Amino acid sequence: MKLYQGMGPSSYRVRIFMAEKGVELPMVEIDFAKGEHKTPEFLKLNSLGQIPVLELDDGTIITESVAICRYLEETHPEPPLFGADAVGRAKVEMWNRRAEFELLGTIGNVALHSDAFFKDRLVQFPAFAETERQAVPKKWAWLDRELADGRPYLAGDDFSVADITAAVCGWLGEVFGMEIPASLENVHRWNERVRSRPSWNA
Ligand SMILES: N[C@@H](CCC(=O)N[C@@H](CS)C(=O)NCC(=O)O)C(=O)O
Structure with a gap:
């Protein structure tokens, strides 16, 4: 599993969420200045050319910071960050x-x-x-x-x-x-x- 991320509020949301959960993941830094988010290779991961992107070990791709956080909530329920009841x-x-x-x-x-x-x-x-x-x-x-x-x-x-x-x-x-x-x-x-x-x- 790895997280493609970089500068900006959406990546920061996921990184803060992970820190609250104590989750560590391999990270791939995407450099906007070099246009790494718009390369044909990256667009295969996210057709919108945006970060963050979570790639699971079986190749499943999850984009959208909240969707990534929801996945992490399911796989690491404690502490609950989407509410407890x-x-x-x-x-x-x-x-x-x-x-x-x-x-x-x-x-x-x-x-x-x-x-x-x-x-x-x-x-x-x-x-x-x-x-x-x-x-x-x-x-x-x-x-x-x-x-x-x-x-x-x-x-x-x-x-x-x-x-x-x-x-x-x-x-x-x-x-x-x-x-x-x-x-x-x-x-x-x-x-x-x-x-x-x-x-x-x-
Ligand atoms: N709704 C998306 C927004 C993602 C997004 O806009 N990411 C920005 C960085 S914070 C980005 O990659 N911008 C590059 C672009 O849109 O070209 C999410 O929450 O993940």
Whole structure:
């Protein structure tokens, strides 16, 4: 089994998830600068030319960071990072989707529509990037209001994949000059809690 990965939020999500589980895998580093994600050989692994990609020993290919995390959850159930019971699993799903749609989607659009790296991938609309950039602090403010109830993690008392998704969004925002507003104390407390876990350095 090996993980093709490299720079970027999707690979980081899987690596943090693995660190939380104590899972170690052989890694193949994919270098965007060299275009290694768009070679004919790599496109056979992932037709979208994206990382991460998990290749199982029998040759099965799993793409999509959440799908890879779900596979690792099944094969390494402890500690549960997708929830431990019916309500827990629903809450983690809810918050992981909210983190993806509200945070990753918005911050990702800024990157996609403003960074030269993506210029051949889509038609870029700089004005759209700008409106999305202006929306980002409002997304964090929404999360701050949610966390005002004092829960330690997005889905409740337990750390989950949803925290990984949202915290990686904080990192991505920083890369593109969109720090979490200093006034949002609840989000900052949560962010520090996540970043102080050893898995963050993965
Ligand atoms: N939904 C996918 C997104 C994968 C993705 O966009 N990966 C980025 C790096 S974070 C990538 O490979 N980008 C290169 C490209 O799209 O050309 C996932 O969660 O795995």
